[in-house]
Amino acid sequence: MTAKPRVLYLLxxxxxxxxxxxxxxxxxxxxxxxxxxxxxxxADIAEPSHMPYQVMPDTQxxxxxxxxxxxxxxxxxxxxxxxxxxxxxxxxxxxxxxxxHSFDVLETEAARSRPEWLTIRDYLRRDNCLGxxxxxxxxxxxxxxxxxxxxxxxxPPVIAFARFHDKGPNGRAIMNMGxxxxxxxxxxxxxxSRLMPERQFDLYAMGYKVDxxxxxxxxQQGPLNFIPPVSHDHMPAEYKKHEWLVYTAHPDxxxxxxxxxxxxxxxxxxxxxxxDIRPDLRDYVGGAGNLYRDIREVKDIISAPPSAESxxxxxxxxxxxxxxxxxxxxxxxxxxxx
Numbered sequence: 001m002t003a004k005p006r007v008l009y010l011l012x013x014x015x016x017x018x019x020x021x022x023x024x025x026x027x028x029x030x031x032x033x034x035x036x037x038x039x040x041x042x043a044d045i046a047e048p049s050h051m052p053y054q055v056m057p058d059t060q061x062x063x064x065x066x067x068x069x070x071x072x073x074x075x076x077x078x079x080x081x082x083x084x085x086x087x088x089x090x091x092x093x094x095x096x097x098x099x100x101h102s103f104d105v106l107e108t109e110a111a112r113s114r115p116e117w118l119t120i121r122d123y124l125r126r127d128n129c130l131g132x133x134x135x136x137x138x139x140x141x142x143x144x145x146x147x148x149x150x151x152x153x154x155x156p157p158v159i160a161f162a163r164f165h166d167k168g169p170n171g172r173a174i175m176n177m178g179x180x181x182x183x184x185x186x187x188x189x190x191x192x193s194r195l196m197p198e199r200q201f202d203l204y205a206m207g208y209k210v211d212x213x214x215x216x217x218x219x220q221q222g223p224l225n226f227i228p229p230v231s232h233d234h235m236p237a238e239y240k241k242h243e244w245l246v247y248t249a250h251p252d253x254x255x256x257x258x259x260x261x262x263x264x265x266x267x268x269x270x271x272x273x274x275x276d277i278r279p280d281l282r283d284y285v286g287g288a289g290n291l292y293r294d295i296r297e298v299k300d301i302i303s304a305p306p307s308a309e310s311x312x313x314x315x316x317x318x319x320x321x322x323x324x325x326x327x328x329x330x331x332x333x334x335x336x337x338x
Contacts, residue, residue, distance in 0.1 A: 003034065005033055005334070006035075006036070006069060006071040007033045007071055007074075007334060008036050008037075008038065008065075008071035008075070009022075010040070010075070010085060011038070011039045011053075011077060012040055012041065012076075013039060014039035014050070015051075016043040016044065016045065016046070017043070017229050019077075021260055023047060023049075023050060024232075024323050028327045029327065029330070036071070037052065037053035037054070038053065038065060039053050039054070040055075042055050047231060048231045048233075049232070059084075063091055063092060066094070071094065072334070073095050073334050073337055074089055074092075074097075076096065076097075076098050076099075077098070077101065078098075078100065078104045079098070079105060080104050080108075081098065082120035082121075082123050083116060083123065085098060085123065086120070086122075086124075087123075090128075095129070095337045096129060097330060097333050099155075099330070100132055100134045100142070102135065102138070102255070105138045106138075106141075109141065121145060124151070125147065125148060125151075131151050131152070131333045132151055132152055133329065133330060134154060135155070135156065135157070135258050136155075136283070137278075137280035139154050155326050155329050155330075156284075157260045158321070159267065159318065159322065159323060161319055161321065161322035161324070162322075162324075164236050164267035164318070165267045165319075166236065166240060167269060167315065168269070170239075170240055170269050170270060171241040172199070172200070172242075172243050173199070173201070173241050174193075174196075174199055174200065174202070174242065174243065174244050174245075174246060174302060175202045175203070175204065175244070175265075176204070176245065177247075178204075178247075178259065178261065180206065180208075180209040180212070184248055184249060185249060185251075186205065186213055187216060188248040188275075189295075190217045190222035191222070193217075193222040194221065194222050194223070197223050200225065201222075201223065201224045202225045203225065203226055203227065204229075204238070206229055214226055236268060239264060239265055239269075240268055243270065243271060243305055244270060244271045245265040245273070246298055247259055247262060247273065247274040247275065248275055248295070249274070250277070251277050251293070253277075256275070256277060258280075262274060262284065262289065263317070263320075264318070266288055266318035267319075271302070271314070272288065273292055273298050273302065274290075274292075275292060275293075285317065286313065286316075287317075288314035
């Protein structure tokens, strides 16, 4: 039997429960590749189901592990890993790939003239960088940053479509989710729950600011349920309890990207409302989602279940993000050097 090609994942904080796209990507590639995972730091909240990994904060320790494992290529996530990735692959004389996301591009534009970002850019421009994967709407900003167009590979978010796809009936509750950060403006979800006290509102909130948001909800008398972190493997059943996902975002910050929760919810038959903070979001939700400018608009939208037509459109829109349909855009880069 031919040995599988070896790929090293060099990650920032594996297995962080909110970084389910990494878990989904790993599940999609490990059938064809012998994968080892090294995390630079421990996760804040660990996903219970994960691949084996090692925490190595020291560069020399990482290089020793590379010499022992002999990978053909190194892969990572987030632009902010570019400097370490460049240093490691330069020292190990190896090619690499990088998957960018939303926050690491949208929230760093003002900082890109700083020396550390210029260093990241220079590493990503080198020949041993095989490619940078990015959401379609981020292709232009990364090109303006100085990444060569032929290195940029446009891909949708990574979701395990089959895990979430369920055309069965849904419950009636309303949900929102994500890290509690100013850019998410989850106070709007509190306000929406006050406007509709007869409905059940569930917030799957994570991060150190959850307690502050809980205190705000109590002060506003928002009838909101705060749900503790749930394993990705158990999330399909959570989506099915809900009729609508209302994904809030701050209209002035405009740094919420293309949340995986939108595609996962659509795959599960959940109707979607998301704050209309940028034109590209209409491309992401397709004809299957609703964009709003004011949280008060949402009350009328979610008062009735999503139509059968929009639900069917949601299934097809979510299918576009299925990891199995586009994982080749990553592995094709690897196979160029394997």
